Amino acid sequence: MVYKEIIIAMCRSGILGFGGGPSVIPLIRYEAVTKFKWLDNDEFGEILAIANTLPGPIATKMAAYLGYRQKGILGAIVSVLAHILPTCLAMVVLISFINVVSHSAVITSMVSAVIPVIAVMLGLMAYEFAEKAIKGLGIYVGVALTLICLFLLQYISIHPAIVVLIFLTYGAFHFNLKDRIFHKKERGM
């Protein structure tokens, strides 16, 4: 049952993803790629990249796309609802207890103990994407481009969407340029 898979995957990642939308990505990826094998890792990365060029919450975009891929529009709706409804309803129910919950030392400690786990998952994902960049572009270009991105994003604070767009634009010409340079070398020899 595909709907059952969608609901399990999205509920689980929605309820366990602490630290806002972007930190839910490794969990969504685990469900979609490793657990239910809806798509492979490369494709997940591509979708994530496109999602980063668009505005709005990242987790719901990914949930909608993955649901859509499996079961069309209805799949997208089921997927997003499974991902956000449990915590959105919790928000509404907890309105009356807001002071108790948001100032409870135990709850704060519980959430903060999960953050290092999320950091590890994000770090592992970073490693895998860097590995793929190196595999596809060679070690020097792969590492150099990753460092350039870090520099652009972190030190010059260029908006991520703009960096993604720059790289996508160059990427569209990458293989054609590479072919042309390669052919020139062959002719020169």
Place this chain on the structure above:
Amino acid sequence: MILISIFLSFLLSNIFGYGGGPASIPLMYEEIVNRYNWLSNAEFSNMLALGNALPGPIATKIAAYVGFGIGGWWGFIVALAATVIPSAAALIFLANIMSKHRDSKIVKGMALLVQPVIAALMIILTFEMLQDSYISLGWIQTAAIAVISFALLQKFKVHPAIVIILAFAYGGIVVPHLN
């Protein structure tokens, strides 16, 4: 009338919130507190604290809370629809075009060149999370939890859900007694 204001305010703050949910928080603040006076400044920070204590995307939690508070269940639905649907529809549209042309050189090049950007974005997020954790737990506990969860995830292939629940339990049972 109120539903239209709810729709517009969440639509605008999410369409201009580039960089995922957390990026649109300041824009939502502008709409909710300064423009419509739906919440006071203190109420907004309380809500944000509650939102951060709960899992899942932050933008939708804020939309649910404010939408319900202002417009009841219809407000809840309208605020969430305005937050989620436009960007989700745009992604589905773009991703469909991409996957139809997966074998073209152009799309292949784009897919390859985007890898270093995603790697860099993930590295930055990792550091931000570690920094947050350092502030709330200190280095020793951050490192201990990170090393143990790395081993569980990578070496023993434990499901991430279980690792998170373990960390949650540790945070609830052990951490409050340490400080």
